[in-house]
Amino acid sequence: MSTGKGIAAAPFGLAAAIALLAGIGACLSLPALLPPVLSAIILLAGIAWWWRGQRLRLRLLGPLLAGFAWAGLHASVVLSAQLPLAWEHRDLVIEGRIVGLPEAEPRRTRFRFRVDDNDAQPAPLRGKRLQLSWYDDFGTYEPGPRTALAAGTRWRMSVKLRAPRGLRNPGGFDSERHALAQRIAATGHVRDPGTARELSSPEGIDAWRERMSRSIATQVPRPSSRFVRALALGDTQALADEDWEILRATGLTHLIAISGFHVGLVSGFFALLAGGVWRLWPSLARCVPRSQAAGVAALLGAIVYAAVAGFALPTLRTVLMIAAVVAARLWRRPQPVATALALAVMALLLIDPLSPLAPGFWLSFLGVAWLLWCLPHASGSSSSTSPLKDFFGAQGVATLGLLPLTVALFGQASLAGPFANLLAVPWWSLVVVPLSLLGLAAEGLHAGFGGWFWRLAAQAFDLSWPLFETLAGTGIAMRWLPEAAWHALPLALLGAFWLLLPRGVPGKPLALLLWLPLLWPPRGLPALGEAELVVMDVGQGLAVLVRTSRHALLYDMGPAVRDGFDAGERAVVPALHALGVTRLDRLVVSHADNDHAGGLEAVRRTLPSPITLAPDGAGLPRTQPCLAGTRWRWDGVTFRILHPPPDFPYLGNEASCVIRIETAHGAALLTGDIGEVIESRLLGRDPAGVRADVVLMAHHGSRSSSDPAFVAATGARHVLVSAGYGNRFRHPNAAVIERWQRAGAVVHSTIDGGTLRIRLAAAGISMQVRRQMQPRLWDATRQREQVSYRQD
Incomplete structure (x- = not known):
C-alpha cells in the first residue's frame, strides 16, 4: 500500500489513527477508570505531544495518550x-419524545425515549435517553395506546427504572456494554399504562421513516416486504428469529440492514447525477469545478441516506469517510484512500470515543483496511485487473481477513458465507437496494408511486432468498466455536496478515498455526474422577451445567418470561456453545416452574438430549420420572438422586429433583427450590447424603429454605446462589446468607459475579467468578455506587 513515509508520520495519517485507536482501546479494556482529573492531565499532555512531536515515535505517543484519556473522560x-x-x-x-422506531411485539412494545431537558422532569433523567417497554396482558395487536406508540411523538407517562444491568455469561450479549455505547441512562417499563398521555403528533425524520415503513408494508403484499423495509429504511423489527438465524448461518447479516456499502452506492449516484448536470451546463464550472460539485453532491447524498437509516453507526462511518475525501478535494489536496480512511477513523473516534464498544466499528474499518492492503485499485496501484477478478478478490480478502474477528466477537463462523455473499452482494446491493430507494423517492413525490418499485424489489429479493434458506439448512452453514483466550485474536489476525502477503513470501502454511488458539481453543475439561459445575447467570431462575471429562448434564434451563426473554435461547444455549458443549447427555428439570423450566424447549431445539428427567406429575412432555434412588456413573463421577421418592405427590417447589454429585475430590448438592420441610426430611433420611463441599442454595436464597440444621449438616465450603438483580422477591435473603457464612461457607451469587464456575479436582476446589475474571470498567463504577448507597 503506497501510503509513504510522510503519510505515515503525518499528524493525521494512518499511523496516528492506529495510535489513537490503540489508546482508546486500552482505556476501554481497563477494569476501572482513572480519576477524571488525572485523565484530563494526560489528555493535555497527549495533545501537546501529538502536535509538537518531531520524531515519528514521539509523535505517535501523543495520539496514544490523547485517545486513552479522551475515552476515559467520555466514559466517566x-x-x-x-x-x-x-x-x-x-x-x-x-x-419526552420517542426516538427511533418502536418495536411492537404481541405482549409489549419496546422503544427509546428521550426525556425533556427541563426542571419539570426528575433531576437524574433530564435530557437522558431511556430504553422502555410497554406491556399489556392480552397478547394482541388490537388498537390501543401501546400499539399507537409512534416515532417522533411526545408522551407523558409513569415509569419504573433501573440503571442498565445485564447478564454476564460466556458467549452472551453484554447489554451493559451496549447501553454504555448507546448512551442509555436507564432501562425500565411503563407503569399504569392507562394514565399515559400522548402530548403531540409524530414529527421529525423518525416519524417519516415509520410512515414509509407502513407504506411499504401496505403496498407490498408479500412476506418479503419485511426485507424491503430493512434494506430501504434500516427497519428490522419485522424480521423473525428464524430470519436472523438464516442470515447468521449464511453470513449475510451485514447486508440486510442499511450498511456503509449502501450509503456508498447512494453517494456515487448523487455524484454521477451532479456530474451529468455539470456536463449539460458547462458554464456552471466557472463557479464550481465539476469534480468539486460531484464531491459535495456525494456528501449530501450520503447524509440524506444516513438520515433515512436513522443515523445508524455504520452509515455515519461511511459519511465521515466520504466527508474526508470530499474535504481533500475541496482543498485541492487529493489524498490516498488510506489517508481518507485514517481521517474517517480519527473523526469518528474524536466525536465518539466509545464507538469501539460496538462490533460494527471493528468489522467496518478492519474490512476496509484489509481491502486497502490487498487490492491494487484500493491501495492506489495503477495495475489493471478485471472487475470480476477484483470482486472475487474482495470476497476472498473479506472472508479470510474478517474471520478471526467474527469468531472472537460472535463465537461462530459461517462456512457458507463466502458462497452466499458471491450472490447476495451484487444482487441485493445493485438490484434490490436501488429499487427500494427509488420507491422511497417516488413515494415522496406522490403517495402510492413507490409501490411499483417496492414490489419489484420484493420480487427480486424472492428470487434469491429460497437459495439462502436451503444453504442455511445444510451442514456447512454454521459452526459454533468455544470461547478463546484474549491472545487468540491478535495471533489469528497476524496469521491472516501473513496469509494475505504477496505471493512468494515463505512459510505461509505455518501461518495457519496462529489460528489454532482461536479456532481450536483448549476446552479445559475435567480429568477422570473430577467434575465442574457452571451456574449460569439467567436472572431470577436457575441453569447449571455439570461436566465430567466426557459427559455433560444440564440441570434446569432458566426462565422464559412475558417480555419475550427466553433464557434458554438468549443465555443458556450461547453459554453452552462458548463452553464448547456439543451435546448434552442428560437434561434434568428440577420442577415445572417457569424460572427453572421456561428455557427447556429452546435448549432442546439446539442441543437435543436422549434423556430428560423431571418430577413425576410435573406435566412436562417427553420426560422420564426423577426418582430418589436413581444413580449413574460417568467418568469416575457418581450422580445420585435424593428426592423426590416414589409416589411423592407433585407439590411444585417441594417436589424439586435433588441431585448429589460425588467425585474422588469432594461432593456437590443441587437442591432446586426445596424448602425447610424437605431439607429436614433429607437430613433425617440420609444425613451423609446431604453432606457436600459445594451446595446450590435452595430456592434462590429464600427465607423459606436453608434450615439451620440442614445448613450445619452440609458442611459446605462454597454455596452458590442464582438470582436476578433487583428481583421482587429480594432473593437471596440477607439472614439466609449470614446463616451460611456463620456455618463457614463462602457465598457466591450470580447477581454480583455473573456466571459461577467451580471445579472439584485433584488440586482442590477452585472457583471462577466471571465478573472478577473478566472485569469491565462499568462494573467497577456500579460496584462503587452500590457500596456508597449501602453505607448511606
Whole structure:
C-alpha cells in the first residue's frame, strides 16, 4: 500500500489513527477508570505531544495518550449520567419524545425515549435517553395506546427504572456494554399504562421513516416486504428469529440492514447525477469545478441516506469517510484512500470515543483496511485487473481477513458465507437496494408511486432468498466455536496478515498455526474422577451445567418470561456453545416452574438430549420420572438422586429433583427450590447424603429454605446462589446468607459475579467468578455506587 513515509508520520495519517485507536482501546479494556482529573492531565499532555512531536515515535505517543484519556473522560461522563441507585424502582412521571422506531411485539412494545431537558422532569433523567417497554396482558395487536406508540411523538407517562444491568455469561450479549455505547441512562417499563398521555403528533425524520415503513408494508403484499423495509429504511423489527438465524448461518447479516456499502452506492449516484448536470451546463464550472460539485453532491447524498437509516453507526462511518475525501478535494489536496480512511477513523473516534464498544466499528474499518492492503485499485496501484477478478478478490480478502474477528466477537463462523455473499452482494446491493430507494423517492413525490418499485424489489429479493434458506439448512452453514483466550485474536489476525502477503513470501502454511488458539481453543475439561459445575447467570431462575471429562448434564434451563426473554435461547444455549458443549447427555428439570423450566424447549431445539428427567406429575412432555434412588456413573463421577421418592405427590417447589454429585475430590448438592420441610426430611433420611463441599442454595436464597440444621449438616465450603438483580422477591435473603457464612461457607451469587464456575479436582476446589475474571470498567463504577448507597 503506497501510503509513504510522510503519510505515515503525518499528524493525521494512518499511523496516528492506529495510535489513537490503540489508546482508546486500552482505556476501554481497563477494569476501572482513572480519576477524571488525572485523565484530563494526560489528555493535555497527549495533545501537546501529538502536535509538537518531531520524531515519528514521539509523535505517535501523543495520539496514544490523547485517545486513552479522551475515552476515559467520555466514559466517566456517560457512566455518571446513568440512573443513580437511590432512584431505582421508584414510580417516576416523565415527559419526552420517542426516538427511533418502536418495536411492537404481541405482549409489549419496546422503544427509546428521550426525556425533556427541563426542571419539570426528575433531576437524574433530564435530557437522558431511556430504553422502555410497554406491556399489556392480552397478547394482541388490537388498537390501543401501546400499539399507537409512534416515532417522533411526545408522551407523558409513569415509569419504573433501573440503571442498565445485564447478564454476564460466556458467549452472551453484554447489554451493559451496549447501553454504555448507546448512551442509555436507564432501562425500565411503563407503569399504569392507562394514565399515559400522548402530548403531540409524530414529527421529525423518525416519524417519516415509520410512515414509509407502513407504506411499504401496505403496498407490498408479500412476506418479503419485511426485507424491503430493512434494506430501504434500516427497519428490522419485522424480521423473525428464524430470519436472523438464516442470515447468521449464511453470513449475510451485514447486508440486510442499511450498511456503509449502501450509503456508498447512494453517494456515487448523487455524484454521477451532479456530474451529468455539470456536463449539460458547462458554464456552471466557472463557479464550481465539476469534480468539486460531484464531491459535495456525494456528501449530501450520503447524509440524506444516513438520515433515512436513522443515523445508524455504520452509515455515519461511511459519511465521515466520504466527508474526508470530499474535504481533500475541496482543498485541492487529493489524498490516498488510506489517508481518507485514517481521517474517517480519527473523526469518528474524536466525536465518539466509545464507538469501539460496538462490533460494527471493528468489522467496518478492519474490512476496509484489509481491502486497502490487498487490492491494487484500493491501495492506489495503477495495475489493471478485471472487475470480476477484483470482486472475487474482495470476497476472498473479506472472508479470510474478517474471520478471526467474527469468531472472537460472535463465537461462530459461517462456512457458507463466502458462497452466499458471491450472490447476495451484487444482487441485493445493485438490484434490490436501488429499487427500494427509488420507491422511497417516488413515494415522496406522490403517495402510492413507490409501490411499483417496492414490489419489484420484493420480487427480486424472492428470487434469491429460497437459495439462502436451503444453504442455511445444510451442514456447512454454521459452526459454533468455544470461547478463546484474549491472545487468540491478535495471533489469528497476524496469521491472516501473513496469509494475505504477496505471493512468494515463505512459510505461509505455518501461518495457519496462529489460528489454532482461536479456532481450536483448549476446552479445559475435567480429568477422570473430577467434575465442574457452571451456574449460569439467567436472572431470577436457575441453569447449571455439570461436566465430567466426557459427559455433560444440564440441570434446569432458566426462565422464559412475558417480555419475550427466553433464557434458554438468549443465555443458556450461547453459554453452552462458548463452553464448547456439543451435546448434552442428560437434561434434568428440577420442577415445572417457569424460572427453572421456561428455557427447556429452546435448549432442546439446539442441543437435543436422549434423556430428560423431571418430577413425576410435573406435566412436562417427553420426560422420564426423577426418582430418589436413581444413580449413574460417568467418568469416575457418581450422580445420585435424593428426592423426590416414589409416589411423592407433585407439590411444585417441594417436589424439586435433588441431585448429589460425588467425585474422588469432594461432593456437590443441587437442591432446586426445596424448602425447610424437605431439607429436614433429607437430613433425617440420609444425613451423609446431604453432606457436600459445594451446595446450590435452595430456592434462590429464600427465607423459606436453608434450615439451620440442614445448613450445619452440609458442611459446605462454597454455596452458590442464582438470582436476578433487583428481583421482587429480594432473593437471596440477607439472614439466609449470614446463616451460611456463620456455618463457614463462602457465598457466591450470580447477581454480583455473573456466571459461577467451580471445579472439584485433584488440586482442590477452585472457583471462577466471571465478573472478577473478566472485569469491565462499568462494573467497577456500579460496584462503587452500590457500596456508597449501602453505607448511606
